[in-house]
Amino acid sequence: MKKNNLKAWLYMLPALAFLGVFLVYPLIDVFIYSLEEGYNSASQTFFGVGLYNFGYVLRDPYFLQALKNTFILVMITVPLSTGLALLISLALSSVKKLKSLFQTIYFLPYVTNTLAVGLVFMILFKKTPYSEGLVNLLINFFGGQSVDFITGPYWAKMFVLCFYTVWVVLPFKILILTSALASVDQHYYDAARVDATPRWRVFTRITLPMISPMIFYLVITGFIGAFKAYSDAVALFGTDLNAAEMNTIVGYIYDMLYGNSGGYPSYASAAAVILFAIVLTITCINLIVSRKHVHY
Amino acid sequence: MKLVLKDLTKIYPPRGKGSAGAVVAVDGFDFEIPDGKLVGLLGPSGCGKSTALNLICGLLEPTRGQIFFGDEDVTGLPPEKRGVGMVFQHYALYPHLTVLKNILFPLENLRGSEKLSKQEMLKRAYEAAKVVQIENLMDSKPSELSGGQQQRVAIARALVKRPRVLLLDEPLSNLDARLRLQTREEIRRIQRETGITTVFVTHDQEEAMSICDMIVVMQSGRVCQTGHPQKVYEEPESRFVAEFLGTPPINMFSARVEKGGLYIGEDRVFSVEGAAEGEVVAGIRPEGFEYDPKGALCCKMNRVERMGRDVSVVFSHAAAISAVLRAIVDADEAPGDDEKDIRLSIDAGKLRLFDKESGQRIYCTLR
Ligand SMILES: Nc1ncnc2c1ncn2[C@@H]1O[C@H](COP(=O)(O)OP(=O)(O)O)[C@@H](O)[C@H]1O
Numbered sequence: 001m002k003k004n005n006l007k008a009w010l011y012m013l014p015a016l017a018f019l020g021v022f023l024v025y026p027l028i029d030v031f032i033y034s035l036e037e038g039y040n041s042a043s044q045t046f047f048g049v050g051l052y053n054f055g056y057v058l059r060d061p062y063f064l065q066a067l068k069n070t071f072i073l074v075m076i077t078v079p080l081s082t083g084l085a086l087l088i089s090l091a092l093s094s095v096k097k098l099k100s101l102f103q104t105i106y107f108l109p110y111v112t113n114t115l116a117v118g119l120v121f122m123i124l125f126k127k128t129p130y131s132e133g134l135v136n137l138l139i140n141f142f143g144g145q146s147v148d149f150i151t152g153p154y155w156a157k158m159f160v161l162c163f164y165t166v167w168v169v170l171p172f173k174i175l176i177l178t179s180a181l182a183s184v185d186q187h188y189y190d191a192a193r194v195d196a197t198p199r200w201r202v203f204t205r206i207t208l209p210m211i212s213p214m215i216f217y218l219v220i221t222g223f224i225g226a227f228k229a230y231s232d233a234v235a236l237f238g239t240d241l242n243a244a245e246m247n248t249i250v251g252y253i254y255d256m257l258y259g260n261s262g263g264y265p266s267y268a269s270a271a272a273v274i275l276f277a278i279v280l281t282i283t284c285i286n287l288i289v290s291r292k293h294v295h296y
Numbered sequence: 297m298k299l300v301l302k303d304l305t306k307i308y309p310p311r312g313k314g315s316a317g318a319v320v321a322v323d324g325f326d327f328e329i330p331d332g333k334l335v336g337l338l339g340p341s342g343c344g345k346s347t348a349l350n351l352i353c354g355l356l357e358p359t360r361g362q363i364f365f366g367d368e369d370v371t372g373l374p375p376e377k378r379g380v381g382m383v384f385q386h387y388a389l390y391p392h393l394t395v396l397k398n399i400l401f402p403l404e405n406l407r408g409s410e411k412l413s414k415q416e417m418l419k420r421a422y423e424a425a426k427v428v429q430i431e432n433l434m435d436s437k438p439s440e441l442s443g444g445q446q447q448r449v450a451i452a453r454a455l456v457k458r459p460r461v462l463l464l465d466e467p468l469s470n471l472d473a474r475l476r477l478q479t480r481e482e483i484r485r486i487q488r489e490t491g492i493t494t495v496f497v498t499h500d501q502e503e504a505m506s507i508c509d510m511i512v513v514m515q516s517g518r519v520c521q522t523g524h525p526q527k528v529y530e531e532p533e534s535r536f537v538a539e540f541l542g543t544p545p546i547n548m549f550s551a552r553v554e555k556g557g558l559y560i561g562e563d564r565v566f567s568v569e570g571a572a573e574g575e576v577v578a579g580i581r582p583e584g585f586e587y588d589p590k591g592a593l594c595c596k597m598n599r600v601e602r603m604g605r606d607v608s609v610v611f612s613h614a615a616a617i618s619a620v621l622r623a624i625v626d627a628d629e630a631p632g633d634d635e636k637d638i639r640l641s642i643d644a645g646k647l648r649l650f651d652k653e654s655g656q657r658i659y660c661t662l663r
């Protein structure tokens with residue numbers, strides 16, 4: 001028995017070593033950095049150990065802006081994209097013939113580069129001296145006032161960011177949900193039909209519970225993905241996100257490390273630890289909620 | 297509720313390029329199922345049994361023909377308006393709902409004048425559960441139940457809305473042999489107790505023979521013969537029916553009618569009246585033989601199998617069509633184990649002649 005155990009550990013050693021070096025060590029390192037006060041990366045020295053870095057970050061208006069942006073982004077895009085994806089997948093699975101065509105169309109954004117797509121969005125929304133941008137032309141057509149979506153008011157920029165994020169994550173969610181819907185056994189629907197089940201009830205009592213594990217998966221990964229948003233904002237608003245009021249937590253961390261105000265690994269680490277705590281909390285809440293509503 | 301099918305036909309269109317043409321899954325069904333009977337729809341896999349059942353249930357639309365429940369034409373009605381209870385082959389119990397909620401499900405769909413109060417629903421659910429004896433499992437999830445128990449839940453769910461017709465698609469095929477025996481008796485009992493006209497689909501002839509009031513034997517979309525199981529067993533109208541029914545199966549020989557006699561191989565076994573001369577196929581049930589030193593049929597004995605009271609003699613004959621020939625004889629009349637050449641006599645009342653080409657029964661007198 002003991003010998004077997006030893007052997008098992010031995011077999012697992014390469015994987016464990018790999019995980020340790022590339023996952024656990026950096027994680028611990030981040031925690032350590034976040035506690036070292038006044039760390040100087042050139043001389044690799046620090047003054048003391050404490051929670052000062054956290055205090056600084058939590059009082060930094062740029063961080064608070066990034067926190068607010070990230071939360072708005074998460075709370076709007078996760079439910080919206082999941083709900084939209086569900087609606088579209090339902091529509092797709094009821095039109096058998098168009099299914100494969102639609103799947104390709106909706107999947108295009110997923111295989112297209114984020115930055116390229118961001119550029120396209122910029123062209124759609126941006127107001128330049130030469131052109132109003134396609135969206136503004138539309139707004140004008142319907143009698144509205146032009147809005148500067150890229151450098152204009154906060155809500156306009158947030159709208160573009162949310163719109164963009166939903167658009168980017170939608171195809172993957174649609175793909176997952178259409179295959180989840182397709183995997184529900186036709187016999188359940190037949191049985192429900194014989195028993196005169198109204199359509200809405202079929203959806204809420206049969207379809208939804210049957211695909212609930214997949215919805216749950218999408219919500220969890222959606223939350224985590226949205227909390228880690230960064231490249232989308234860069235693609236739309238350029239690299240100086242603090243000035244644009246469009247920074248996200250990950251963006252803030254990056255700026256603290258390499259940006260114009262960069263060179264502060266301790267503050268960056270403190271922000272990373274805060275992000276970690278937030279994601280952990282949200283995931284735990286998700287798990288608790290799911291226990292009641294997800295049927296495996 | 298009497299069930300009448302008139303020229304009921306279902307043709308599946310070809311499934312796209314490259315595949316074979318249209319499939320006639322149900323071809324001109326024309327028979328009547330009497331009120332309150334248990335009817336077995338019997339045939340090999342792929343002969344269109346499920347299709348026929350789905351037509352009766354309304355999940356499929358017929359290409360042609362009509363379906364009547366009593367005097368009411370239900371052909372155009374959707375399944376929810378027909379008042380049928382259906383038990384699917386894989387039960388289709390909702391896995392996320394408890395047994396009770398599964399059984400309540402059809403009741404909760406009732407609307408308008410049929411709408412029930414919560415109490416009535418519970419009462420009806422427990423009544424149905426009692427009929428199939430699963431009252432103690434009401435709070436379990438389907439995945440926690442055995443195959444037999446799931447089966448009962450499915451039946452309870454079908455019964456709870458008091459259907460006019462109960463339809464079961466291969467309800468026993470997912471059970472092990474022992475449970476299958478037990479459950480088929482259960483189905484018989486439940487059907488007797490409720491008196492609901494029941495159509496029961498199976499590919500297992502023994503299942504159908506043992507519990508049904510009437511069987512409908514099908515082959516590739518067509519009805520071959522309908523009637524009481526014993527009657528169909530004894531008087532098959534075609535070679536297919538004769539061979540499909542019965543375990544052990546009927547023994548088939550190539551035979552010929554010549555000069556007023558019926559010959560199996562070189563042996564003249566009977567004199568015949570009313571059959572044209574020529575090649576025929578003779579079928580004899582295992583119980584149609586007798587071990588008799590003066591018998592007409594000369595055979596080579598392979599072995600004797602003793603199973604309790606019955607002894608089955610496995611033998612071979614030059615004119616045999618069946619791969620294995622078997623005669624069931626009384627224990628005290630059986631040949632000894634080491635005999636080689638034996639003679640068997642044939643009960644004239646148990647021998648059936650079929651046309652060699654069409655397989656249709658040839659009615660004649662044997663003496
Ligand atoms: N949806 C369908 N489309 C085309 N052919 C089908 C379809 N369903 C069944 N069939 C064909 O119809 C025939 C009868 O099928 P089925 O009723 O399922 O047989 P059984 O239940 O007796 O095994 C089979 O040859 C099968 O391949």
Ligand SMILES: [Mg+2]
Pocket residue numbers: 345346347466
């Ligand atoms: Mg079938």
